[in-house]
Every structure is written in structure tokens, then in C-alpha cells.
Amino acid sequence: MYLLGYDIGSSSVKASIVNAETGKCVSSAFFPKSEAEIIAVKQGWAEQRPEQWWEHLKQSTAAVLAESKVNPADIKAIGISYQMHGLVCIDRDHNVLRPAIIWCDSRGVPYGEKAFDELGHEKCLSHLLNSPGNFTATKLKWVKDNEPEVFERIDKIMLPGDYIAMKLTDRVCTTVSGLSEGMFWDFKNGRIADFLMEYLGFGSSIIPEIVPTFSVQGQVTAHAAAELGLA
Numbered sequence: 001m002y003l004l005g006y007d008i009g010s011s012s013v014k015a016s017i018v019n020a021e022t023g024k025c026v027s028s029a030f031f032p033k034s035e036a037e038i039i040a041v042k043q044g045w046a047e048q049r050p051e052q053w054w055e056h057l058k059q060s061t062a063a064v065l066a067e068s069k070v071n072p073a074d075i076k077a078i079g080i081s082y083q084m085h086g087l088v089c090i091d092r093d094h095n096v097l098r099p100a101i102i103w104c105d106s107r108g109v110p111y112g113e114k115a116f117d118e119l120g121h122e123k124c125l126s127h128l129l130n131s132p133g134n135f136t137a138t139k140l141k142w143v144k145d146n147e148p149e150v151f152e153r154i155d156k157i158m159l160p161g162d163y164i165a166m167k168l169t170d171r172v173c174t175t176v177s178g179l180s181e182g183m184f185w186d187f188k189n190g191r192i193a194d195f196l197m198e199y200l201g202f203g204s205s206i207i208p209e210i211v212p213t214f215s216v217q218g219q220v221t222a223h224a225a226a227e228l229g230l231a
Contacts, residue, residue: 001020002075004016004061004077005017005080006164007080008053008160008161010103012056013053013060015029016064017068027063029067036052037052038102044105047100048099050160058228061230072225078220082160084159085134086102086103086159087101087139088158088160090154090156090157090163091154092155094166101142105134106134107139108135108138108141112131112138119132119196119199126188132196135181136184157208158174159181161178162174168220168224169224173208174208174209176210179210184196
């Protein structure tokens, strides 16, 4: 039995096949071979196209399957790690509406500082365990204020790992750990951070279905399997 791991980084997308019994990595590959493109239209901005992550994932998958000679039917599970704090916006048909605003983009800083001061430091730290800062929630606030035509078309928002899971399974979901890194989770009350969402001006319907972090989050679809050469 084998396991397939994906790491969705901002420099590259890596795939690794691991023997489940021995823990040994039998093959690993990453694409692109030169650093992945980061779109920086203005100073402090950093965006990437989620569709490029998928293309690089396909290349990495093909490489590890070819090198390892593992039968795709023997790969029993897929795990995903990813660059944190990114914002992926999709419509009802799962189409990406704009390039992802990634972790090193700083345009959310003023929104986070303002929220921290106006909502109160104690409330933010006790409920969010952090300042709203330059995380996913404040990146979304920037989109709302500066690209209202895009914001109006958003059905769900996702993190980079959620996007890859969606491409694999056609299921749109996220996790509490993912929501926490975006400042969307209220730890004190064990629910979505409605007070921050309301302050920033968006409802909880924009959040995908929440599933446990370590769980079966979906099954690889026939379409995705055909694209990737998997079972």
C-alpha cells in the first residue's frame, strides 16, 4: 500500500509517494523546476493563479508515477499540505474568480490593524488567539472594498489546500484549522468568528462546509483520476 502526498508551495508543487508499511519515500518530484511565478502588480502584492498549482501538481504526479512504477490502484490515500493564509475565491460552478492573494501579500495589513483596534485587543486575542492581521479574512476585505464586482460573484472562499482538495474530489470544504489560520474561527465559542465577519462585512455563507482536519474529506473523482493518472 502506498500514500501520495502533495505540498502546494509558493515556489513549487511537490508530490511524494510513500510506502505505507515502511514509511520510506519511494519517489519525489516538484514542478516548476525554476521558481513559480508570483504576480506583483504593486509593491507589497503577491498573487498566484490556482490553475497553475493544478498544472504543476499534474506534472509532479506524472513524474513520481513514472519513476516509482507504482500501480496507481495501490495508492490508497492522498494528503495535502500547503502555503498558509492564501485566499482563493470561486463561483457556484467552482471557477476561480481572480488570482489567489497569497501569504506574503501585505495589502490586508491596514484592515487588520484597524479591526484589532476597533474590536479590541482583548477580544481578538481571547477569541481569535491573534490579531486579525494580514491573514485571509483581511485579504477578503480588500477584495470586497476594491473589487466589488468580483466579491459579488463569490460563492465560497478557500485556502490553497482546500482548492486542491476540491479539484481532486469536486467537494468544496475546509477545516477548523484552516479557518483558524484565516482568522475565521472563534476559539472561545467553538464556531465561525461571526463578530469579525460582521465587522468586515461578509456573512458566514461564504465559508465552505467544515470537515475534521484529519479525516476522509472526499473521494478522487473519475475526472481528476483521468487527469492525474490515478485510480
